[in-house]
Amino acid sequence: MKKFLYVVAAAGLTASLSSCLNDDEHYVDFKNVGAIAEIPSSAFYGIEDARSYLQVAAATDSFDVNIASPNMPSQNTDVTVAIDPAALTAYNTQNGTNYQILPASLYKLLTPTVTVRAGTRLAPVAFQLNTTTLKFTDNYAVPFVLKSATNGVTVSSNYGTKIIAIKLRNNYEGTYQATGQFVHPTAGTRAINRSKTLNSIDANTSQTEYADLGGSGFLMWLRVNADNTVTIIPRGSTPTTVQTGTNSYNPATRTFTLSYQYAGAGGNRVITETIRRVN
Incomplete structure (x- = not known):
């Protein structure tokens, strides 16, 4: 019985499609x-x-x-x-x-x-x-x-x-690959390995994702100074940030080396990452 119903349904569908395709009112000859x-x-x-x-x-x-x-x-x-x-x-x-x-x-x-x-x-x-x-x-x-x-x-x-x-656009705008780590005081350490885009703000400043927290509205401006040191400026929902260790830009390899942290419940979240241009 089921097989018979399938055959009837298929036949009806075929007839319907055939009728639509030959409907002069709606037919378009491309x-x-x-x-x-x-x-x-x-x-x-x-x-x-x-x-x-x-x-x-x-x-x-x-x-x-x-x-x-x-x-x-x-x-x-x-x-x-x-x-x-x-x-x-x-x-x-x-x-x-x-x-x-x-x-x-x-x-x-x-x-x-x-x-x-x-x-x-x-x-x-x-x-x-x-x-x-x-x-x-x-x-x-x-x-x-x-x-x-x-x-x-x-x-x-x-x-x-x-x-x-x-x-x-400035000389830093483009697509980068970020690698590094995010050390959380209670949740431990997680790896950072993700693509990032830098967009121009002015001749020396670009905006990108903060650590791996872009989905939470965390952004940062990276300002390249005359001596190729980098100033990190929190943007969006990003909390007050303290720069630690090396924060610099290498124009030969088009790479940012960053080290920074911010405070939170249980202690500081410490981020180190290398952001290398890929295009």
Whole structure:
């Protein structure tokens, strides 16, 4: 009896799916959809592309334009790109942000027209930035907009805008591997072996996780002094911290060596860790 019911259910499901697939009202023949020029990581969902740069006179960067189509493009397509302040105004209004457009003297669109070659889908849009006069507290962005495309390709109305937020980064920003130990006065010693990210605060200061307690809101700023000693500044929920032993930065190996502690019930929690850059 159960076997019979399974057969009936499967048959019904097959009929239902067949009916849906052939329902003219809801059927979409994707073979007849035209080609669309788009920016894969567009600003449509209210997400800007935050990128960080060192203070340099000419930082060259890029993003991709994509030709979306049922079949691989069989001919070259030229796509025109522009920087449009109105797009940034609209983005700010829609998302509650307050980005200012980067002054025109500080950016250059190197490829206002890009060619997506036949047999491919992507082409890079290149631009150049001058970040020498920027400050770490600036809130600049550059709004890129697809304007037109050749050979009957339609520019996407939803995915044709890209907002790139321009932030400064210092020489210490990046991904690191932390190793060491956390000595608890009553719970004993546990190993620290985890990936950490350092984010820029200013030219000499970066923020990262405190010991292995980032999940508890414990953060710290690491300030590299002129003699490569390091000052630890508690942030977030981190309690008062006392530096002990060696706290320094080695620029040759891009490694922080830290020794610090904080007080708690039962005694001090003592942390020693080495944070080495991996990218």
